[in-house]
Amino acid sequence: MTGPSPSGSAAAAVAWDQLVALAILCAFGAALVAQTGLSPADEWMYAAMARMVGEGAAPYRDFFFSHPPLQLVPVVHLEFALPATVPASKLVPIGASVLTAVLLFFTARHWSRAAGLAALLLWVTSDTVLAGGAQFTGLCEGILLLAIAIAAASRGRGRAPGIAVALCVATSTLVGAVAIAWLVGLCLFGGRRWWRSAAWFVAFLAGFWLLCALVFGWQFFDQVYFSPLARPSEFATTSRWSRVFAPQLLRHLAWLPAMGLGLCAAFWHRLPLPESARSQVPQLACAVAAALAILGLFDSVHGYYMVIVLPLGALLGAAGVHVAFELGRTHRIARSAAVATLLTLFALQLPTTLGRLQLRRAHTAAASLRVRATAETLRGMLKREARILGDSNLAPLLSLEIPRPLWHRMADTNTKRFRNDDVARAELFGALVADPPEVLILLDRHGLALMPQMRQFAEQTYPRPWLFELSGVDRVLVFARPEALVRGSVLNSGGATTSAPRQGLVMAN
Numbered sequence: 001m002t003g004p005s006p007s008g009s010a011a012a013a014v015a016w017d018q019l020v021a022l023a024i025l026c027a028f029g030a031a032l033v034a035q036t037g038l039s040p041a042d043e044w045m046y047a048a049m050a051r052m053v054g055e056g057a058a059p060y061r062d063f064f065f066s067h068p069p070l071q072l073v074p075v076v077h078l079e080f081a082l083p084a085t086v087p088a089s090k091l092v093p094i095g096a097s098v099l100t101a102v103l104l105f106f107t108a109r110h111w112s113r114a115a116g117l118a119a120l121l122l123w124v125t126s127d128t129v130l131a132g133g134a135q136f137t138g139l140c141e142g143i144l145l146l147a148i149a150i151a152a153a154s155r156g157r158g159r160a161p162g163i164a165v166a167l168c169v170a171t172s173t174l175v176g177a178v179a180i181a182w183l184v185g186l187c188l189f190g191g192r193r194w195w196r197s198a199a200w201f202v203a204f205l206a207g208f209w210l211l212c213a214l215v216f217g218w219q220f221f222d223q224v225y226f227s228p229l230a231r232p233s234e235f236a237t238t239s240r241w242s243r244v245f246a247p248q249l250l251r252h253l254a255w256l257p258a259m260g261l262g263l264c265a266a267f268w269h270r271l272p273l274p275e276s277a278r279s280q281v282p283q284l285a286c287a288v289a290a291a292l293a294i295l296g297l298f299d300s301v302h303g304y305y306m307v308i309v310l311p312l313g314a315l316l317g318a319a320g321v322h323v324a325f326e327l328g329r330t331h332r333i334a335r336s337a338a339v340a341t342l343l344t345l346f347a348l349q350l351p352t353t354l355g356r357l358q359l360r361r362a363h364t365a366a367a368s369l370r371v372r373a374t375a376e377t378l379r380g381m382l383k384r385e386a387r388i389l390g391d392s393n394l395a396p397l398l399s400l401e402i403p404r405p406l407w408h409r410m411a412d413t414n415t416k417r418f419r420n421d422d423v424a425r426a427e428l429f430g431a432l433v434a435d436p437p438e439v440l441i442l443l444d445r446h447g448l449a450l451m452p453q454m455r456q457f458a459e460q461t462y463p464r465p466w467l468f469e470l471s472g473v474d475r476v477l478v479f480a481r482p483e484a485l486v487r488g489s490v491l492n493s494g495g496a497t498t499s500a501p502r503q504g505l506v507m508a509n
Contacts, residue, residue, distance in 0.1 A: 017113040021105050021120055028124040029098050032134040034361050036090045037368035038375075038401065040394040040470065043136040047089040048396035048411045050075035060219040063409040064417070066228055069212065069220075070171040071138035093140035097133035100140070103147040104311060107154050108318035111277040118258070118321035122314040125346075127251045127353045131360060132304045139307055142172025146179045147311050153186055154280060158193070161186065162201035170208050173224060174298075178291045178308050185286030190279065227417070245295070248306040251352070254345035255317050262319030272326035277319050284312045367470065374468050375401040378478070382439060386484040389413070389432075390441030391448055394476060398441065407437035413448055429453050436461050438484030443474040 049065060050072045059065040059072065074092045082088040101123050109116025123129055133140060145168035152160035165183045169176030183201060187194045212220045249256075265271035266281035273281075291309045295301055324339050371394075379402045388399045389407035396411045398404075408431065418425040440458055442449040444467075449455060458465075462479035470476050 017109070017117060020117065024117075024120055024124055025098060025101055028101060028133075029094065031124075031130055031357060032094045032097060035130075035134050035357075035364055036094075037364040038371040038397060039364040039367040040371065040397060041135060042393050043089065043093075044394075044397035044400065045392040045411045046071065046136050046138070047075060048400055048406060050089065051079055051400065052406075052409055052411075054079045057409060058216070060216040060223050064223060064412050066223050066412065067138050068170045068173060068176075068224055069216075070167065071141060074141070075136065089136040090134050093132075093136050094134050096140040096144040097129065100144045100147045100311060103144075103151045104314050104318075107147075107151045108315055108322075110154055111274045111319065112322050112325070114325045115277070115318040115322040119314045119318035121346075122255060122258070122317050123310065125350060125353055126307075126310055126314075127356050128248060128304060128307050129310060130353065130357055132307050135304075138172040139175060139305075142168050142175030142179075143307065143311055145171060146175055146182065149179060149182070150280075150284075150311075150315070153190075153194075153197075153283075154276065158196045159200045160197075161194070162197035162199065163204055165197075166201045166204035166208065169205055173228070174294070174305065175308050177294055178287050178312075181290030182283055182287035182312070185283035188286070189282040244301060244303045245306065248303055251349070252310075252313070254342060254349045255313050257345065258317035258320035258324075258342055259313055260320065261323050262316040265319060265323045271323050273319060273323055277322065281316065281319055284316050288312045288316065370468055370470065371397065371401070374398070374476075374478075378402055378404075378439075381485055382480065383484055383486055386438040386480075388439045388441060389437035390439075391443050391446070393447075394443070394470075395441045404439070408435075415447060415451060418451070425453075429457065432457055436481065438481050440479040442477045442479070443470070444477055445474050449477070 046067075049059065049063060052063060053059060053072055054076045057063060059069055065072075075089045078088045078091060101120055104123050105116045105120040108119035145164050149161040149164035149168065152164060161183065165176070165179040168179040180201075183198060187198050261271075262273075262277075262281055263285055265273040266278050266285070269278075288309055291312065295305055295308075321342065324342060375398055378398065382402065382404055384404070387405050387407040388395050388402075389410060390398075390413065392411060392413045395413070396406065399406050418428055436457075440462060442454070442458065458477075458479050462481060465477040465479045467475050467477050
């Protein structure tokens with residue numbers, strides 16, 4: 001199967017595969033939107049930071065921020081268009097994920113229509129993509145820029161790939177490292193004509209770093225590049241592979257033979273693969289190897305980080321699908337075996353993916369009800385100037401939803417920042433004792449509550465907390481100083497609020 005031809009019959013086929021792709025994209029976008037809600041997650045930390053930037057605060061100086069600044073730029077602008085809309089930040093990753101799917105489709109479609117649809121289907125049916133495609137963490141935006149670089153290179157554009165990779169580094173450090181590896185592969189395997197892209201990358205990145213040094217000072221480099229490297233791992237090396245990466249591999253079994261067939265075709269010329277695809281596969285393989293090495297060596301890693309490999313894997317898999325269909329011209333038995341294997345694995349993987357999607361939808365809906373009920377109660381209880389501090393996956397969300405300010409603009413309260421840093425930990429608790437936040441929000445089995453000093457501080461500084469159920473794992477404890485409460489919002493006996501809904505706050509025992 002070859003690329004689209006200009007004939008009338010081929011034009012109809014082109015329209016057909018594009019209509020199928022459009023239907024798939026609509027379903028993909030709907031699946032991402034269905035998972036939006038107020039479920040606690042780290043993305044709200046970044047949404048709160050974007051709102052603070054919109055209010056005039058500067059990252060790295062006014063608050064700690066461990067990512068490059070371009071991550072916040074789209075949401076800062078959305079805040080002006082959609083003021084006081086908490087889920088506005090969801091529009092950025094959803095749009096980035098859908099546009100990435102479009103770019104993967106058209107990049108692989110340049111090889112054949114089967115390859116284009118394969119790349120699209122692999123991407124939109126990945127459980128990892130579906131789980132993180134609406135999360136505002138910077139990964140979706142960085143992956144979009146990587147996809148732009150790959151698409152530009154496939155069209156022979158000289159400067160665009162280098163500029164896109166530089167912007168990727170300025171948006172997401174993790175994806176940026178993979179994008180650099182891809183650009184190195186492009187220069188190594190593509191020849192001198194791509195050195196121009198590397199020159200544009202160096203120029204743009206140097207200008208970006210110089211601008212950040214002038215605007216933010218050394219804090220930018222310390223918080224973005226050095227601080228994450230010093231954070232302790234949540235898992236030992238063997239445990240990290242068994243608990244983080246092995247489940248990811250099991251969820252992408254259909255990808256592995258397709259990727260392997262694509263890699264074989266790049267180096268074994270007897271397998272049918274267009275020259276444009278054959279020239280791209282080594283670069284993609286180089287980036288995949290770099291991504292796996294980064295994930296294997298980086299201590300502070302989570303399963304959803306595997307998404308940085310998936311756009312590359314989708315294109316490699318699309319090359320393999322192209323080979324599987326093209327084998328029919330000379331090796332019909334090989335074609336039947338290859339196609340049957342890929343379709344069987346894909347069919348086995350899809351029900352599990354859909355089941356996980358349904359579970360996430362249900363969990364998000366239930367968590368959103370609890371969070372909204374609690375936010376409604378706190379909105380009536382707390383004075384407008386009451387400042388909130390707490391775990392970064394929930395306190396910023398409640399701060400945005402009520403709304404109330406964050407204590408000392410501290411949105412990122414990841415305990416990894418303080419676990420091995422005695423100076424940072426001493427500064428935090430010194431500030432807490434000198435100026436206690438009016439409201440403290442803790443998970444009872446994760447995050448800040450695991451620090452003995454924080455538990456001791458909460459017990460000594462606040463009355464008995466309210467609590468609400470967040471999941472089967474955690475309950476949320478809400479500590480509030482009496483002077484932060486609106487007069488008459490609580491019972492004189494210190495019991496629960498008179499207006500607290502059943503899904504929301506109740507007094508802890």
